[in-house]
Amino acid sequence: GAGVSQSPRYKVAKRGQDVALRCDPISGHVSLFWYQQALGQGPEFLTYFQNEAQLDKSGLPSDRFFAERPEGSVSTLKIQRTQQEDSAVYLCASSPSAGVPNTEAFFGQGTRLTVV
Amino acid sequence: AQKITQTQPGMFVQEKEAVTLDCTYDTSDPSYGLFWYKQPSSGEMIFLIYQGSYDQQNATEGRYSLNFQKARKSANLVISASQLGDSAMYFCAMREEGDDMRFGAGTRLTVKP
Numbered sequence: 001g002a003g004v005s006q007s008p009r010y011k012v013a014k015r016g017q018d019v020a021l022r023c024d025p026i027s028g029h030v031s032l033f034w035y036q037q038a039l040g041q042g043p044e045f046l047t048y049f050q051n052e053a054q055l056d057k058s059g060l061p062s063d064r065f066f067a068e069r070p071e072g073s074v075s076t077l078k079i080q081r082t083q084q085e086d087s088a089v090y091l092c093a094s095s096p097s098a099g100v101p102n103t104e105a106f107f108g109q110g111t112r113l114t115v116v
Numbered sequence: 117a118q119k120i121t122q123t124q125p126g127m128f129v130q131e132k133e134a135v136t137l138d139c140t141y142d143t144s145d146p147s148y149g150l151f152w153y154k155q156p157s158s159g160e161m162i163f164l165i166y167q168g169s170y171d172q173q174n175a176t177e178g179r180y181s182l183n184f185q186k187a188r189k190s191a192n193l194v195i196s197a198s199q200l201g202d203s204a205m206y207f208c209a210m211r212e213e214g215d216d217m218r219f220g221a222g223t224r225l226t227v228k229p
Contacts, residue, residue: 024161042122042207042221042222043220045216045218048215056215056216091161093161095217096227101147101148101149101169101211101213102149102150102168103228104151104163104166105151105211106163107153107161109159109160
């Protein structure tokens with residue numbers, strides 16, 4: 001597709017359940033970002049990949065959160081033993097550049113996770 | 117540490133008037149990029165405008181312009197001739213050399229008819 005695609009768009013999980021969120025970046029984009037956005041807040045950085053290398057995971061809130069991009073394209077954000085505070089929209093973005101600051105990030109529509 | 121600060125949680129503007137949304141940033145890198153995104157109620161993040169740290173002139177894109185004051189570390193967004201469709205959340209973001217993109221808390225803009 002032409003844009004960043006995220007699936008599912010909506011996910012309801014029971015507390016304690018594991019979830020996996022998928023991101024298909026724009027083809028050929030080197031950089032990939034994950035953000036968590038709570039209602040009425042700005043996107044909070046979670047993690048950053050250049051190709052398959054996870055260069056920064058300082059934003060992952062706990063060891064229940066895990067992200068991977070094994071072949072440098074599709075990425076998966078996994079949340080284990082979900083808790084209510086994990087409820088948020090999870091945004092994925094990609095950028096064609098490898099660490100060059102002059103290119104914008106293109107965002108997917110996000111996955112809205114609700115933990116009940 | 118918070119690198120992007122947006123001090124206006126909400127702003128109102130009359131239709132057809134101009135409005136300025138504030139953004140200050142903190143970095144010690146000489147090379148960085150500043151971005152503004154719009155997020156309407158539908159939730160999509162729409163890129164509006166970019167300013168590079170080495171750019172000599174303020175960026176402009178249609179009705180959007182960026183008032184870049186490097187010494188003050190500010191990158192305010194100016195929207196001219198506001199339209200009802202401009203009502204949305206606006207986020208300022210910064211990307212440093214070799215690094216990820218960080219966002220501010222956002223400003224909710226409401227355009228009044």
